[in-house]
Amino acid sequence: MSAPTHYATHANIAVITMDSPPVNGLGHALRRSLLDDFERALADDGIAAIVIASAGKLFCGGADISEFGGDSALREPNLPQVLNRLEESPKPVVAAVNGMALGGGMELALVCDYRFAGAAARFGLPEVNLGILPGAGGTQRLPRLAGVPLALEMITSGRPISVDKAQQAGLVDRRHNDTGEFLDAAITYAAxxxxxxxxxxxxxxxxxxxxxxxxxxxxxxxxSIARRTRGLYAPERCIQAVEAACTLPLAEGLQREGELFIECMNTPQARAQQHLFFAERAATKVPGVDPKTPVRNIEKVAVIGSGTMGGGIAMNFLNAGIPVTVLDLNAEALERGAEVIRNNYAITAKKGKLTEAQVEQRMELLTTTTEYASIAGVDLVIEAVFENMDIKKKVFTTLDEVCKPGAILATNTSTLDVDEIAAVTKRPQDVIGLHFFSPANVMRLLEIVRGKATADDVIVTSIKMAQAIKKIPVVVGVCFGFVGNRMLEPYSREASRLLLEGATPAQVDRVLYDFGLAMGIFSMGDLAGIDVSFLVREGIRDQIAHDPGYQKISDKLYALGRYGQKTGRGFYIYEGRERQEDPEVVTLAEEIAAELGIERREISDQEILERTIYMLINEGAQILDEGIAYRSSDCDIVYCNGYGFPIGRGGPMQYADEIGLDTVLAAIEKYRQQLGAYGEMWFKPAPLLQRLVKEGKQFKQYTVKS
Incomplete structure (x- = not known):
């Protein structure tokens, strides 16, 4: 194994080059080697200055994630010790920041006397996204060097800043002029x-x-940050650490930072956020599929359907510089769809997030057509038409006829059987589900639905493509609703049933919001459209016919033309963006309950939480048992990125692991007994949940085999 740092001298300048791929993670070996080389430079009377550089494209990605949760992270010399020693240097130290300097990597740059940066340099302290705070001096040194406002924003958001902004703030002392080798220029600057x-x-x-x-x-x-940090522990401690920097000398401030760091590490939120960090990386590993499988080239894309979803999908590829052809047989709808895309970009430009030139660059990549022959040469086509099996089969029959061999044929279905769709083609190996979430140009999640015949290279290509358009991919199996919408079904069912038993939409939504969800189930239903969920239920009437009360209140609202926000009334009444409770919904619930012989009573907040969230977890367990999801963390990624589940809980399965699977199982069995025939009908513990409780294990210890 090669050394994690290399030491060289250029006249009277010592150069310590970090070379620990892939990101120069500051693990124990790199810390030790860096400190040894630094002491070597100090001991050499012929050395007048020291440059710390990187052999890779990144300067330093921060902590070594492989040390998370282990003893190595604190093994001496730990990072604070290394950085404090560097700061004491009697010789000038220059950080040659050629690329990303994140977390501990930025803290390393902060302790250097001078910072020389290239055009690709970016500086960030993303620790808050792991439920912690910068623990090697970032909260104390950044306010001193760049001021409190920038420090607070960077530390509490975790978002990196550009080299331009860093230079304006005084963090960068000299910019590379892009002539000559970067390291040579850094050495010249040190001289x-x-x-x-x-x-x-x-x-x-x-x-x-x-x-x-x-x-x-x-x-x-x-x-100002209360809404986006709701339910999280670390942001407040980040603020307290910066406040300490304003009043304490550095040594005492560092001590206070360390105390707050330990406080954060020992919280459920930190465990949850670190769980999601690793889960996102694990989700790209598909059992039985070699990640080194050669991928297919995706240079031209077509989207079938110019509605809200089709336009949003198209924008993802346009943003990534990939040409897109949107096809719609309705010329007027096609024109409207293209105009919506342009308007979306115009709104972004008004906010200062795009220039007019960038808007035009994206629009130049967009073409529209009403002829299937126009998309014969694309590499990937994504169908985004009405959620109806007959319509989708018709589209795929046509795509099979016109698309070139090797083109990937994808459906954006949110619930339907991908294998049934693939069966109408002569190339089921090329068919896959790419389930984007609405709004597709904003939501980060992409459920990649693997059909029984889907080729390995199609799966790997889809994962790489998702990453290229900045989505978080999760590969799932075929079943009704896949992972996200299938888990949503019992969650939504119980919320609806609770209305019949005595709860109100506002009470249910409040409980779920207070738990940390982005919005309650009824607010979400009104936003998505009650008509949309009704049409989904139309496809499964035979499966729910045994329960006469199943989502009956939603069906009644649909019959009344109350589709939610789009019609101004749903579970709530809407006047513009203002929402208010609707007593007619309570009356409607009372009438349905009387009709079905359901006794109404006062419902506690705890019962609402357990019956909705625990049944969501139970369905996740069943999905795992069936192999629809490969690991429990995949379910968590889906729910935190597609359904507004609080990241401070880590997803439903992580939350269950945190509170104990025995707690979840006991509650399900309790309601099975208490709710009579209804409980017998729906509160059936998943066999996997029962097995894991019996074995004393957690969901995270269960992985579906290939």
Missing amino acids: ELVDSGASVHSCATLSVDTTDLPDNFFADFRR
Whole structure:
């Protein structure tokens, strides 16, 4: 194994080059080697300055994730020790930041006396996304070097900043002019510093400038981020750490940062967020499929359908610079769809997130057609037409006839049988489900539905394609609703039933919102459209006929033409964006309950939470048992990125692991007994849940075999 750092000298400049692929993770070996080389440079009287550089495209990606949860992360020299020693250097130290400097990598750059940066450099402290805070001085040194407002925003959001913004803030001392080799230029800069007698810098000698901060700055900042940080523990501790930097000398501030770091590490939120971090990476590993399988080229894409979903799907590829042809047999609808895409980009441009030139670049990649012959040469076609099996079969029969051999034929169905769709083609190996979530140009999740005949290279290509358009891919199996919508079914069913038993839409939604969900189930239903869920139920009437009360209140609202926000009334009444409770819905629930002989009563918040969330978990367990999801964390990725499940809970399956599977099972069995015939009908514990409780195991310990 090669050394994680390389030491070289250029006249009186020592260069320590980190070379620990893929991201120069600051594991114990790299920390030790970096410190040894640093001490070597200090001991050499012929060395006047030190440059810390990278052999890769990134400067440093921060902590070594393989050390998470183990003893190696704290093994001496730990990162704070290394950085504190670097800051004490009597010789100038230059960070040659050629690419991303994230987390501990940015903290490494902060302790250097000077920062030389290339055009690709970006600086970020993403620890808050792992439920923790920067624990190697980031919360103390960044406010001293760049000011409190920028430090707070970076640390609490985790979003990196560009080299331009870093230079404006004073974090970058010199930019590479893009002529000559980057490292050579960094060495030349270090030599200039020596020749000019440049001094060493230490944050220990700096105080945080608070003279321009309003009196209520921190209180106002807390309010400004309250909505996006709801339910999370780390953001508040990040703020407290920066507040400490404003009042304490560096040594005491570092001590306070360390205390807050430990507080964060020992929370369910940190466990949940770190679980999701690893889950996202695990989701790309498909049992039985070699990740090194050669992929198919995706250079031209077609989307069938110019509605909201089709347009949103098209925008993902346009954003990635991939030409898209949108096909719709209705010329007027096609024209409207193209205009919606342009308007969406115009809105983004008005917000300053795109230039007019970038809008035009994207629109130039878009073509429209009403002729299937026009898409004969595309590499990938995604069908996004009405959720009806007969219509989709007709589309795929035509695609089979016109598309070139090797083209991937994908359906955006959210519930229908991908194998049945594939069966109408002569190339089922090329058919796959690509279930985008609405709005498709915004939502990060992509359920990749693997049919029984789907070829391995189609699966791997779909995963790579998803990453190219900045989606989070999760490969799932074929069943009604796949993972996301199938798990949604019992969750939604119980919420609807609770209305008949005595709860109100507002109470149910409040409980779910307070739990951490982005919105309650009835608010979500009104947003998505009550008509949409009704039409989905039309396809499974035979499966729900044994329950006369199944989603009956939703069916009644559909019959009344109350489809939700689009019609101004659904479970709630809407006036513009304002929502208010509707007493008619309660009356309707009372009438249905009387008709079905359901006794109404006061429903506790705890019962609402258990009957909705625990049945969601139970369905996830059944999906795992059937092999529809390969691992419980896949279900968590789907729910946190597609359904607004709180990331501070880590997803439904992680939440179950956190509170104990025995707790979930006991509640399900309780309601099975308490709810009489209804309980017997629906509250059936998943066999996998029962087995894992008996074995004393968690969901995360169960993986579907290939």
